[in-house]
Amino acid sequence: MTEQTMQYDPTRRNFLRICCVSGVPIGLAACAPAVTGEAGAWALTKRSSGSFFDAEQMSVLSDMAELIIGDGPWPSASDADCVTFLDDMLGEWGGPILKARLSRLPAQLNRFSIRQQLRSYVYLDQPVRAQLLADYDELAFSDRNSEASVSYREFKSLVLKIYNTSTEMNSDYVRVPGTYFGDLSETQQLGLVRDKSEGLAT
Amino acid sequence: MSTQADADFDAIVVGSGITGGWVAKELCERGLKVLVIERGRHLDHPSEEYTDGEAPWELEYRGLVPDYLAENNRYEMMRRKRHIYRNEHRQFFVDDAEHPYSYPEDRPFMWTRGYQLGGRSLTWARQCYRWSQQDFDANRKDGHGSPWPIGYDDLAPWYDKVENFVGISGNSDGIDTLPDGDFLKPWEMSCAEELVAANLRMERPDRPMIIGRCANLTEEHEPARELGRGVCQARSTCSRGCVYGAYFSSLSATLPAARRTGNLTLVTDATVESVVYDDTLRKVTGVRVIHTRDRERRTFSGRMVFLNAGSLNSVHLLLNSRTRQYPSGLANSSGMLGSYIMDHFGGSGASGDVPGLDDRYAFGRRPVGIYVPNYRQEQLDDADFLRGYGFQGGAQQRKSERPNGNGPGIGSDMWERGKNGPRWRMSLFMYGEMLPNQDNRASLHPTKTDRYGTPLLHLDCEGRDNEKKMRAQGAKDAVDLLTAGGCTNVREIAPEPNAFVMLGERTHEMGGACMGADPRSSVVNSWCQTHDIANLFISDGAVMASCGTANPSLTYMALSGRAAHHAADLLQEGKL
Ligand SMILES: Cc1cc2nc3c(=O)[nH]c(=O)nc-3n(C[C@H](O)[C@H](O)[C@H](O)COP(=O)(O)OP(=O)(O)OC[C@H]3O[C@@H](n4cnc5c(N)ncnc54)[C@H](O)[C@@H]3O)c2cc1C
Numbered sequence: 001m002t003e004q005t006m007q008y009d010p011t012r013r014n015f016l017r018i019c020c021v022s023g024v025p026i027g028l029a030a031c032a033p034a035v036t037g038e039a040g041a042w043a044l045t046k047r048s049s050g051s052f053f054d055a056e057q058m059s060v061l062s063d064m065a066e067l068i069i070g071d072g073p074w075p076s077a078s079d080a081d082c083v084t085f086l087d088d089m090l091g092e093w094g095g096p097i098l099k100a101r102l103s104r105l106p107a108q109l110n111r112f113s114i115r116q117q118l119r120s121y122v123y124l125d126q127p128v129r130a131q132l133l134a135d136y137d138e139l140a141f142s143d144r145n146s147e148a149s150v151s152y153r154e155f156k157s158l159v160l161k162i163y164n165t166s167t168e169m170n171s172d173y174v175r176v177p178g179t180y181f182g183d184l185s186e187t188q189q190l191g192l193v194r195d196k197s198e199g200l201a202t
Numbered sequence: 203m204s205t206q207a208d209a210d211f212d213a214i215v216v217g218s219g220i221t222g223g224w225v226a227k228e229l230c231e232r233g234l235k236v237l238v239i240e241r242g243r244h245l246d247h248p249s250e251e252y253t254d255g256e257a258p259w260e261l262e263y264r265g266l267v268p269d270y271l272a273e274n275n276r277y278e279m280m281r282r283k284r285h286i287y288r289n290e291h292r293q294f295f296v297d298d299a300e301h302p303y304s305y306p307e308d309r310p311f312m313w314t315r316g317y318q319l320g321g322r323s324l325t326w327a328r329q330c331y332r333w334s335q336q337d338f339d340a341n342r343k344d345g346h347g348s349p350w351p352i353g354y355d356d357l358a359p360w361y362d363k364v365e366n367f368v369g370i371s372g373n374s375d376g377i378d379t380l381p382d383g384d385f386l387k388p389w390e391m392s393c394a395e396e397l398v399a400a401n402l403r404m405e406r407p408d409r410p411m412i413i414g415r416c417a418n419l420t421e422e423h424e425p426a427r428e429l430g431r432g433v434c435q436a437r438s439t440c441s442r443g444c445v446y447g448a449y450f451s452s453l454s455a456t457l458p459a460a461r462r463t464g465n466l467t468l469v470t471d472a473t474v475e476s477v478v479y480d481d482t483l484r485k486v487t488g489v490r491v492i493h494t495r496d497r498e499r500r501t502f503s504g505r506m507v508f509l510n511a512g513s514l515n516s517v518h519l520l521l522n523s524r525t526r527q528y529p530s531g532l533a534n535s536s537g538m539l540g541s542y543i544m545d546h547f548g549g550s551g552a553s554g555d556v557p558g559l560d561d562r563y564a565f566g567r568r569p570v571g572i573y574v575p576n577y578r579q580e581q582l583d584d585a586d587f588l589r590g591y592g593f594q595g596g597a598q599q600r601k602s603e604r605p606n607g608n609g610p611g612i613g614s615d616m617w618e619r620g621k622n623g624p625r626w627r628m629s630l631f632m633y634g635e636m637l638p639n640q641d642n643r644a645s646l647h648p649t650k651t652d653r654y655g656t657p658l659l660h661l662d663c664e665g666r667d668n669e670k671k672m673r674a675q676g677a678k679d680a681v682d683l684l685t686a687g688g689c690t691n692v693r694e695i696a697p698e699p700n701a702f703v704m705l706g707e708r709t710h711e712m713g714g715a716c717m718g719a720d721p722r723s724s725v726v727n728s729w730c731q732t733h734d735i736a737n738l739f740i741s742d743g744a745v746m747a748s749c750g751t752a753n754p755s756l757t758y759m760a761l762s763g764r765a766a767h768h769a770a771d772l773l774q775e776g777k778l
């Protein structure tokens with residue numbers, strides 16, 4: 001990874017445009033065998049166009065958000081509607097620069113995929129995709145100046161902000177605690193949360 | 203506009219924030235007909251603009267300030283104060299692009315304002331601490347700034363009155379440098395804070411850590427109940443307004459108290475441009491305003507004028523009220539108007555894990571932190587600076603169940619990273635007293651004007667050597683306090699020793715029309731009355747001759763109540 005950079009490489013622009021996700025409909029399953037030889041690699045869920053992003057961008061960004069949040073005993077990015085919310089909000093909330101950055105992000109990730117894996121992002125197996133995004137993430141945080149790094153980090157930060165403020169992540173939110181206690185056992189604290197939260201807590 | 207008003211008033215109060223509210227209440231209760239003029243819009247209490255009841259997922263844009271604003275360079279200074287740059291209370295903060303001010307490019311000044319009925323009393327953090335005699339002695343002792351003409355005993359009865367009306371929670375801690383008052387029941391410390399405080403009592407008995415004192419009602423309080431104010435529900439959404447009226451604001455407390463006398467007239471959406479001075483009478487006769495909605499100009503007349511526009515705005519008004527007799531600003535025969543701008547400064551501190559409490563939890567969102575009052579003024583053996591500092595902070599439960607998108611890692615890696623360390627982590631942030639320095643100045647910009655043609659306020663201020671030395675020692679002390687308090691993994695927060703000390707960051711800007719006994723070196727006397735013009739008073743932070751280390755608004759309120767009471771006496775005795 002050390003020799004990789006996240007700088008945009010204009011000399012490869014035309015070649016990459018042909019390969020990039022935004023140029024090839026993600027749901028175009030017929031292309032998959034020709035490129036990858038394995039239909040199973042098409043794990044990316046096809047999304048319809050949103051309010052701001054087009055279908056391809058929605059698909060890739062949703063997949064990225066899913067991988068960023070990951071699988072575990074916690075709500076997934078789609079449970080928390082991260083990318084749908086971002087898409088709904090971005091039109092009136094985002095400035096032109098951020099909008100351009102986030103729109104370009106799928107293509108940037110794809111270029112990275114082509115360089116690293118010699119295949120478009122959508123054609124990668126899910127585990128390979130996860131590793132690729134982990135590498136991309138690491139690079140984005142070590143080389144913070146490039147445009148691609150900024151786009152990715154802004155996306156990640158927004159996904160996390162939306163995720164952390166979702167109902168799914170706030171099932172224990174107590175709107176009106178009534179008072180403050182600073183030294184409780186777990187059982188006492190859970191009891192109060194159960195009594196006072198709005199039925200979101202399980 | 204709230205009300206149209208043409209009549210002559212006994213008093214005109216400019217500004218409806220923390221201090222203007224106090225002056226209005228005091229004067230109205232003394233039977234005077236009072237006009238409060240506010241440049242911002244009218245707000246009711248409770249207001250439709252409050253967002254305190256909204257859960258995180260209900261907030262517009264989840265509380266994220268629209269990104270296009272940043273891209274257009276709006277809210278420039280508020281953006282730097284990341285923790286307050288939130289959409290749910292943005293309506294209560296001023297956008298610098300709409301209300302510009304100026305500063306030298308290499309010496310920015312952070313001026314955080316709130317232009318609406320109630321001013322910054324809506325968004326303040328409600329920390330309330332009395333000043334001690336040590337604070338009033340400081341200028342006289344080391345020769346910096348104008349010596350205070352009053353001491354603790356002059357203000358103590360007014361601290362009592364203000365605290366009684368406002369409702370301040372806290373302990374009587376018996377600390378010389380932080381006088382006690384008559385408090386409502388204190389908030390509870392968290393287990394982690396208790397532990398650190400107990401360790402400090404043994405290890406650093408001269409540096410006590412106490413629970414913060416704040417203007418949130420922790421219990422029923424008669425003067426508050428009469429105004430329909432309820433008890434605090436530990437939601438910690440105060441900067442968004444409070445439908446319960448459980449924290450003190452002009453909107454929930456002083457303005458309703460003034461209104462119930464029947465003596466109050468309020469005009470909103472009206473910016474006072476200058477104070478009208480009659481050269482022959484040698485008195486002020488009123489104020490000139492610009493109605494912000496239709497740009498119409500008009501004059502209101504009154505028998506006396508109180509400036510409570512929030513320190514720098516009061517100074518701005520006087521600088522912009524030039525007359526033949528006062529060509530460099532009204533009431534500026536001393537030439538000191540605009541000098542000695544101050545703020546508390548910070549930038550240093552520390553944080554550390556509090557071990558051994560992983561099975562202990564907190565419930566509720568306490569709206570106040572802990573406080574380490576200034577201990578440094580008397581402990582200077584290992585220090586090479588004048589004056590002292592205190593710390594504010596608190597111990598938070600780590601939200602390990604919440605991943606954070608600002609660092610590397612995806613999936614389980616990211617979640618794991620968030621889980622490092624014990625459940626509780628404590629932080630301390632320094633609040634330093636800067637030296638009054640005549641060269642820290644506010645003036646009128648020679649060429650730039652606002653949309654009404656008023657010259658912009660130009661702020662040329664910085665923390666200097668003394669402040670930098672203090673900041674460096676503050677970081678060391680914070681590390682020492684946490685270590686002695688039993689914390690592990692202590693991380694120092696220490697800027698580069700020579701890094702610029704920006705004023706305004708602590709939102710406690712003050713000075714510019716300092717109080718003093720000598721009319722040649724100060725602007726107001728011990729009653730906040732200008733030396734030059736008997737019926738002109740200033741009772742906001744502009745009159746502060748030094749800045750102490752404690753959050754200042756309680757002192758501003760005490761000064762305002764005292765000044766208004768005195769002014770009413772003078773008026774009634776026919777001395778104005
Ligand atoms: C986020 C934040 C946290 C804070 N926390 C604390 C704290 O914990 N403890 C503490 O002691 N202090 C705190 N402060 C500071 C506190 O808010 C101020 O000290 C206090 O509000 C000053 O009162 P004031 O009446 O002088 O000014 P303001 O409350 O600012 O009121 C001034 C009013 O005058 C109006 N005005 C200005 N110019 C004109 C004009 N030309 N014509 C007509 N009207 C005008 C403004 O619109 C405003 O309504 C905090 C401030 C902020 C922003």
Ligand code: SF4
Nearest residue numbers: 434435437438440444
């Ligand atoms: S914490 Fe208390 S004062 Fe603050 S908003 Fe909630 S109820 Fe009101």
